[in-house]
Amino acid sequence: MAWVLEANGAVEGSAWLPAPAAALPGAAEVHVWRASLDQAVPRVGALLETLQPDERERAARFRFEDDRNRFIAARGILRDILARALGSTPGAVRFVYGPWGKPALAEPAAGDLQFNLSHSGGLALYALTCGRAVGIDVERIRPEVMREGIARRFFSPREVAALERLPEAERCAGFFRCWTRKEAYVKATGRGLLLPLDSFDVSLAPGEPAALLGTRPDPAEACRWSLMHLEPGNGWVGALAVEGHGLRLRCFEWAPADSPA
Numbered sequence: 603m604a605w606v607l608e609a610n611g612a613v614e615g616s617a618w619l620p621a622p623a624a625a626l627p628g629a630a631e632v633h634v635w636r637a638s639l640d641q642a643v644p645r646v647g648a649l650l651e652t653l654q655p656d657e658r659e660r661a662a663r664f665r666f667e668d669d670r671n672r673f674i675a676a677r678g679i680l681r682d683i684l685a686r687a688l689g690s691t692p693g694a695v696r697f698v699y700g701p702w703g704k705p706a707l708a709e710p711a712a713g714d715l716q717f718n719l720s721h722s723g724g725l726a727l728y729a730l731t732c733g734r735a736v737g738i739d740v741e742r743i744r745p746e747v748m749r750e751g752i753a754r755r756f757f758s759p760r761e762v763a764a765l766e767r768l769p770e771a772e773r774c775a776g777f778f779r780c781w782t783r784k785e786a787y788v789k790a791t792g793r794g795l796l797l798p799l800d801s802f803d804v805s806l807a808p809g810e811p812a813a814l815l816g817t818r819p820d821p822a823e824a825c826r827w828s829l830m831h832l833e834p835g836n837g838w839v840g841a842l843a844v845e846g847h848g849l850r851l852r853c854f855e856w857a858p859a860d861s862p863a
């Protein structure tokens with residue numbers, strides 16, 4: 603079995619656990635945090651205080667205030683979540699970036715903590731795990747994005763065929779399941795879109811477990827990864843890709859440490 607799920611039904615999106623004050627994932631655990639990026643202005647101000655100068659410069663480059671505030675929230679909340687895992691403070695967390703832009707912790711951390719994040723609209727998902735690569739993706743379901751040309755451009759022939767086999771009413775959901783699973787995997791490898799999107803196949807049919815079905819040129823690569831379907835809220839779909847198998851998934855709803863439980 604690829605995943606051991608918490609009995610709280612966390613992946614269904616209705617029972618995300620309250621944010622713990624401290625939480626370092628165990629060796630066979632993956633933590634997924636969900637957060638709204640539409641935070642009140644004073645909260646955005648407090649999160650901005652925790653950002654490093656390069657992140658403030660990035661924030662300042664956003665033309666629209668809403669986009670700027672969401673970026674600040676996404677980074678500030680990432681820092682808060684990592685600080686809880688590390689027993690540190692948000693402002694003390696330092697990042698380095700991989701050759702294709704994947705952020706990682708600058709200092710070796712307890713348990714070799716790894717993370718990834720994704721945001722879409724006003725929602726962010728964060729994945730944390732120890733000693734294994736991880737990637738996460740969330741997309742707001744936008745039926746207008748789902749066009750045959752897009753699928754043919756970004757999906758593998760096997761995925762396009764699987765999508766075309768779905769009844770019309772299932773196609774939009776199948777499209778976004780495929781999209782998020784592909785994104786989560788390329789983000790886990792750290793290569794982003796430099797990994798050719800037709801060099802691997804993911805599952806997408808309803809009821810079929812999330813999985814990396816095939817990888818090219820090395821077919822053994824597919825066996826190294828677990829994929830997980832996530833339902834972070836009505837109108838969004840998400841996916842998680844992690845190295846290894848038999849992992850326990852725990853899902854948390856972010857809230858500031860100073861908010862009443």
Ligand SMILES: CC(C)(COP(=O)(O)OP(=O)(O)OC[C@H]1O[C@@H](n2cnc3c(N)ncnc32)[C@H](O)[C@@H]1OP(=O)(O)O)[C@@H](O)C(=O)NCCC(=O)NCCS
Nearest residue numbers: 702703704705719720721739756781784789792793794795
């Ligand atoms: C950058 C990319 C890795 C993800 O982009 P995205 O889906 O637009 O954005 P997401 O919100 O999911 O992820 C962005 C976050 O991923 C992280 N990230 C950046 N580069 C990364 C990389 N190479 N690997 C993993 N994570 C990366 C960053 O933390 C970034 O957020 P931040 O800079 O605000 O902190 C890349 O895959 C991309 O450009 N995708 C474009 C989407 C597309 O065309 N998809 C094809 C359909 S399958």
